[in-house]
Amino acid sequence: MDRRRVKESTVMEVGPDGVAIITIINPPVNSLSFDVLHSLKESFDQASQRDDVKAIVVTGAKGKFSGGFDISAFGGHQETKELQKPGFLSVEIITDTIEASRKPTVAAIDGLALGGGLELAMACSARLSTSNAQLGLPELQLGIIPGFGGTQRLPRLVGLSKALEMMLNSKPVKGREAFSLGLVDGVVSPDELLNTARQWTLDILNHRRPWVVSLYRNDKIEPLGEAREILKFARSRAQKEAPNLKHPLVCIDVIEEGIVSGPRAGLWKEAEASEELSHSDTSKSLIHIFFAKRGTSKVPGVTDIGLVPRHVKKVAIIGGGLMGSGIATALILSNYSVILKEVNEQLLDAGVKRIKSNLQNRVNEGEIAEENFEKAVSLLKGSLDYESLKDVDMVIEIGERTKSHDRIVGAHFFSLAHVTPLLEIVRTKQTSPQVIVDLLDISKKIKKTPVVIGNCTGFAVNRMFFPYTQAGLLLVERGADVYQIDEAITKFGMPMGPFRLADLVGFGVAVATGTQFIRNFPERTYKSMLIPLLQEDKRTGEATHKGFYLYDDKRKASVDPELKNFIEKARSISGVSIDPKLVKLQETDIIEMILFPVVNEACRILDEGIAVKADDLDISAVMGMGFPP
Numbered sequence: 001m002d003r004r005r006v007k008e009s010t011v012m013e014v015g016p017d018g019v020a021i022i023t024i025i026n027p028p029v030n031s032l033s034f035d036v037l038h039s040l041k042e043s044f045d046q047a048s049q050r051d052d053v054k055a056i057v058v059t060g061a062k063g064k065f066s067g068g069f070d071i072s073a074f075g076g077h078q079e080t081k082e083l084q085k086p087g088f089l090s091v092e093i094i095t096d097t098i099e100a101s102r103k104p105t106v107a108a109i110d111g112l113a114l115g116g117g118l119e120l121a122m123a124c125s126a127r128l129s130t131s132n133a134q135l136g137l138p139e140l141q142l143g144i145i146p147g148f149g150g151t152q153r154l155p156r157l158v159g160l161s162k163a164l165e166m167m168l169n170s171k172p173v174k175g176r177e178a179f180s181l182g183l184v185d186g187v188v189s190p191d192e193l194l195n196t197a198r199q200w201t202l203d204i205l206n207h208r209r210p211w212v213v214s215l216y217r218n219d220k221i222e223p224l225g226e227a228r229e230i231l232k233f234a235r236s237r238a239q240k241e242a243p244n245l246k247h248p249l250v251c252i253d254v255i256e257e258g259i260v261s262g263p264r265a266g267l268w269k270e271a272e273a274s275e276e277l278s279h280s281d282t283s284k285s286l287i288h289i290f291f292a293k294r295g296t297s298k299v300p301g302v303t304d305i306g307l308v309p310r311h312v313k314k315v316a317i318i319g320g321g322l323m324g325s326g327i328a329t330a331l332i333l334s335n336y337s338v339i340l341k342e343v344n345e346q347l348l349d350a351g352v353k354r355i356k357s358n359l360q361n362r363v364n365e366g367e368i369a370e371e372n373f374e375k376a377v378s379l380l381k382g383s384l385d386y387e388s389l390k391d392v393d394m395v396i397e398i399g400e401r402t403k404s405h406d407r408i409v410g411a412h413f414f415s416l417a418h419v420t421p422l423l424e425i426v427r428t429k430q431t432s433p434q435v436i437v438d439l440l441d442i443s444k445k446i447k448k449t450p451v452v453i454g455n456c457t458g459f460a461v462n463r464m465f466f467p468y469t470q471a472g473l474l475l476v477e478r479g480a481d482v483y484q485i486d487e488a489i490t491k492f493g494m495p496m497g498p499f500r501l502a503d504l505v506g507f508g509v510a511v512a513t514g515t516q517f518i519r520n521f522p523e524r525t526y527k528s529m530l531i532p533l534l535q536e537d538k539r540t541g542e543a544t545h546k547g548f549y550l551y552d553d554k555r556k557a558s559v560d561p562e563l564k565n566f567i568e569k570a571r572s573i574s575g576v577s578i579d580p581k582l583v584k585l586q587e588t589d590i591i592e593m594i595l596f597p598v599v600n601e602a603c604r605i606l607d608e609g610i611a612v613k614a615d616d617l618d619i620s621a622v623m624g625m626g627f628p629p
């Protein structure tokens with residue numbers, strides 16, 4: 001076999017059958033860096049020029065076609081200006097070199113073909129996939145749009161509605177669904193993939209199979225009038241679901257341009273829009289979050305000293321309440337054996353029932369198969385004594401009585417522990433790195449994003465956000481409007497404002513946590529009597545249908561005209577007066593006055609060495625409090 005090594009990013013092998021196999025090699029996901037794209041073009045140019053090459057197969061090394069364009073290139077400065085020129089990558093490489101190749105090309109897809117990876121495959125004459133491969137265009141979750149022709153080729157392969165769904169929701173499909181959609185032309189097993197692809201290219205060459213140029217297909221695109229209706233509906237949904245984001249609308253405009261003015265015009269509009277969006281604040285933030293999320297499990301002095309996570313099989317959980325049963329569910333869903341310890345039969349039964357109900361919900365949602373429900377339940381054992389815990393590998397919720405403090409670590413799950421994706425791993429000065437490595441490994445296995453944090457009041461999320469409600473109370477006692485504050489903060493992108501949140505968590509929790517912060521950070525807390533006054537009126541928030549808002553039986557919140565009386569009373573107890581400047585605040589003022597103290601608290605957490613890096617606090621805010629990424 002003639003094995004010409006182009007740069008380290010692609011390899012081309014030409015077999016005796018005259019088929020050149022071009023393999024993308026860029027571990028771990030064969031992302032399309034500028035180097036890879038450059039060498040891909042070189043490989044194709046060589047394959048086109050060589051007389052001994054009749055046809056071409058493109059594939060990815062180690063069972064992964066490609067995870068898409070190299071996201072780290074956005075904001076990078078290593079690429080040559082030419083490669084950055086709008087349209088060079090998409091038109092000159094993907095379209096005019098690969099799609100226009102005079103030799104048939106087949107993409108052999110295993111593992112994943114995402115973003116630019118799938119766009120590369122769609123520019124080939126045909127595509128073969130394994131049944132479980134993931135194929136999709138997730139660019140919009142990075143604040144950009146497909147930029148290698150995906151906005152033009154995907155609608156022409158799967159139809160406009162399905163293409164819009166896949167792009168606007170960043171929703172991939174498996175290989176077998178891709179085949180039923182017409183996105184791929186065949187589904188084969190991994191070990192037959194390459195040989196079938198070789199034969200497929202030769203069949204195309206010998207006119208035994210069609211040679212399709214997807215860019216110019218129109219049989220899947222609805223007539224113009226119908227297409228415009230579909231696009232209009234997509235626009236209204238995009239505006240409703242994400243009013244703050246413009247790139248979904250740009251994506252729809254680019255798709256429309258190709259339908260109205262032809263796919264090549266669509267390619268150029270896509271190239272310009274894609275390049276512009278790659279410099280947007282939204283894209284920079286979302287790409288920052290993409291890498292920050294994957295960076296939380298890299299802890300200097302812990303994960304870089306060669307420690308291997310120990311095998312944890314059995315976990316004991318003390319207490320089967322809302323949190324304990326949620327944690328037990330998360331562990332069981334990842335095949336850990338769990339012993340649930342309670343103080344009496346009644347509480348143990350209640351805990352077991354909660355766990356079974358959580359698991360049944362997963363069955364109902366199709367996340368676990370019915371036949372796996374009993375197997376999952378069999379992983380759970382109940383106990384009323386500590387004796388049965390003697391051979392467990394980890395205990396959740398025992399601490400101060402243990403003498404070996406090196407083995408104590410906090411695992412702070414967030415309510416609905418089996419659903420909320422964030423896990424704060426709280427280490428003391430005595431916690432051994434091995435124990436942290438063990439818990440990081442468990443986090444990955446139970447599909448949690450871990451953040452390693454030092455021990456302090458509120459750890460990362462709750463400490464960062466204690467000023468969220470405090471600032472709100474301070475502003476309201478000085479004349480700002482509760483409902484205007486919540487509206488401005490929700491419009492900014494938080495799931496809910498400080499007052500709606502206080503109603504949701506309940507005043508009991510709000511007062512308990514507030515007391516902790518007042519005790520530990522007296523110099524920067526606001527001691528308002530507003531919530532205690534509301535509690536005197538038997539208001540505790542949503543649960544009593546009365547808090548800062550009134551709630552109907554469906555927990556729909558509405559303004560409470562009586563609230564002003566409690567505010568006036570709290571104001572007089574605090575001895576403050578209304579500040580005219582605060583009565584009619586601008587939205588930006590509200591956002592800054594509520595969130596800047598949160599940012600300041602994050603800076604203190606970082607400055608005190610409680611957090612390893614600022615990125616970890618960004619992830620804590622996004623995944624723990626729903627801060628808009």
Ligand SMILES: CCCCCCCCCCCCC[C@H](O)CC(=O)SCCNC(=O)CCNC(=O)[C@H](O)C(C)(C)COP(=O)(O)OP(=O)(O)OC[C@H]1O[C@@H](n2cnc3c(N)ncnc32)[C@H](O)[C@@H]1OP(=O)(O)O
Binds near residue numbers: 067070139
């Ligand atoms: C200043 C501007 C310069 C450039 C201007 C150019 C003009 C504009 C041209 C734009 C052309 C656009 C072309 C294209 O349409 C755009 C894209 O393709 S964007 C990328 C699309 N792909 C994705 O969004 C996939 C993202 N990745 C994932 O979803 C997952 O990683 C995965 C692939 C499903 C694998 O998941 P896991 O197995 O869980 O593994 P991890 O997620 O932990 O990832 C492992 C490791 O790989 C890194 N990585 C993953 N994907 C990429 C990627 N696409 N680029 C770079 N790196 C990637 C990830 O960060 C992890 O790294 P580690 O943490 O191990 O260091």
